[in-house]
Amino acid sequence: MHAVIGGVILVIIITILIFIVCQRRKKEKYFRDNGGMILKHQRIRIFSETELVKATNNYDNSQFLGEGGFGSVYKGVLADNTLVAVKKAKDVDKARMNQEFQHEIGIVSQVNHKNVVKLLGLCLETKVPLLVYEFVSNGTLHHHIHDKRSQILGSWKNRLRIATETALALDYLHSLADPPIIHGDVKSMNILLDDHYTAKVSDFGASVLISPNQTGIGSKIQGTFGYLDPEYLMTGNLTAKSDVYSFGVVLVELLTGEKPTSSSRDGEKRNIIQYFISSVEDNQIVQVLNFEPADDDEMEEVEAVAGLVKRCLNGSGLKRPTMKVVAEELARLKKLSDNFWAQQGNEETECLLGESSSHTSYEISSINMDQMDTYTVHTTFDIERGSTVSI
Numbered sequence: 001m002h003a004v005i006g007g008v009i010l011v012i013i014i015t016i017l018i019f020i021v022c023q024r025r026k027k028e029k030y031f032r033d034n035g036g037m038i039l040k041h042q043r044i045r046i047f048s049e050t051e052l053v054k055a056t057n058n059y060d061n062s063q064f065l066g067e068g069g070f071g072s073v074y075k076g077v078l079a080d081n082t083l084v085a086v087k088k089a090k091d092v093d094k095a096r097m098n099q100e101f102q103h104e105i106g107i108v109s110q111v112n113h114k115n116v117v118k119l120l121g122l123c124l125e126t127k128v129p130l131l132v133y134e135f136v137s138n139g140t141l142h143h144h145i146h147d148k149r150s151q152i153l154g155s156w157k158n159r160l161r162i163a164t165e166t167a168l169a170l171d172y173l174h175s176l177a178d179p180p181i182i183h184g185d186v187k188s189m190n191i192l193l194d195d196h197y198t199a200k201v202s203d204f205g206a207s208v209l210i211s212p213n214q215t216g217i218g219s220k221i222q223g224t225f226g227y228l229d230p231e232y233l234m235t236g237n238l239t240a241k242s243d244v245y246s247f248g249v250v251l252v253e254l255l256t257g258e259k260p261t262s263s264s265r266d267g268e269k270r271n272i273i274q275y276f277i278s279s280v281e282d283n284q285i286v287q288v289l290n291f292e293p294a295d296d297d298e299m300e301e302v303e304a305v306a307g308l309v310k311r312c313l314n315g316s317g318l319k320r321p322t323m324k325v326v327a328e329e330l331a332r333l334k335k336l337s338d339n340f341w342a343q344q345g346n347e348e349t350e351c352l353l354g355e356s357s358s359h360t361s362y363e364i365s366s367i368n369m370d371q372m373d374t375y376t377v378h379t380t381f382d383i384e385r386g387s388t389v390s391i
């Protein structure tokens, strides 16, 4: 009798052991398939599956942040209390889990810009790799534009600042690597605001994991209706200028408060984008704005931005300015607009600078210094002094 019980227990123990070994083997296999052997030598942090299950409370519904084009996003808390956003991609092309993918992840992990949501690491032990991003607390630009209760866009200064920060981020992505990192889905939902209302571009880099859908030319197009570059729609060739177009659409949204798919307010069956462009051409920009510029100086800035937006929306990518030109132009306007404040606020700035020594220094070591532009140094510096005033 005792022998029988002993035998049964032995069988149970062996079964459990086999199960554990199989689970581990499976994780190891996924890890290898996902390029873990090479990626573990990159600077990017590798998370274990258990760590992320714990952080997100096993992907509990209460942690669900949203569903993007690339998959679902969950909020999580790591063991060291860091807040993160964990992104589970939907579809991944296994054929791309090769050196190209690893090369791209290598680039993505170098991205370190104040206005880009930082990729903290990856989990490779799952069938589809999970991406772990820093958590950005204050919602999307989309939310702040379309929720009437939000006050943040009440001032032109804030609108101009958010536009400039977004442009700097996109220019940074375009100039970091060759071929450029193309975002591919620039829209107000993908621009997040942190607790200082600093803009942070999100959801780039996830695109490197996405398989091109092979079921037909139309279905290969990725992106969001209303923001899509018409040239990309026709040719299927996604370029850096596609991001310029989408950014132009975001600025129309920011200036008019209208969603890009809505029709114009004048009752004509015209899309808001066309309505915006013809308003610029007729020097009637004031009729499409959803705010009133405070004075003539502000009106001039708004007109300059509107003119720039029109150029971003040119049907031909070649005729659109590069993101660098757009960012420089916006930064110049913002500087003009800030000048008065800068004179007033000198003392306060010095005070903030003084405090920065006690601040943990921002991780600069992982940026390729050759590829960094001077403004990146400036904006990175701003994080240290805890201020949202940049450039």
Ligand SMILES: *[C@@H]1O[C@H](CO)[C@@H](O)[C@H](O)[C@H]1NC(C)=O
Residues within 6 Å of the ligand: 137, 138, 139, 194, 195, 196
């Ligand atoms: C944005 O951040 C500010 C400051 O931290 C906070 O007071 C506010 O409630 C936040 N707004 C939203 C919509 O989360």
Ligand SMILES: *[C@@H]1O[C@H](CO)[C@@H](O)[C@H](O)[C@H]1NC(C)=O
Residues within 6 Å of the ligand: 091, 211, 213, 214, 215, 219
């Ligand atoms: C590919 O496109 C088809 C049709 O649009 C869609 O049903 C399918 O889910 C897509 N597959 C992937 C992997 O995106």
Ligand SMILES: *[C@@H]1O[C@H](CO)[C@@H](O)[C@H](O)[C@H]1NC(C)=O
Residues within 6 Å of the ligand: 235, 237, 238, 239
């Ligand atoms: C796609 O666009 C890029 C940049 O404009 C260009 O160099 C390339 O030749 C284009 N490719 C195709 C297939 O049209």
Ligand SMILES: *[C@@H]1O[C@H](CO)[C@@H](O)[C@H](O)[C@H]1NC(C)=O
Residues within 6 Å of the ligand: 310, 313, 314, 315, 316, 319
């Ligand atoms: C596109 O840009 C070119 C060159 O600046 C200009 O001649 C043309 O009118 C623009 N097209 C549109 C639709 O704005």
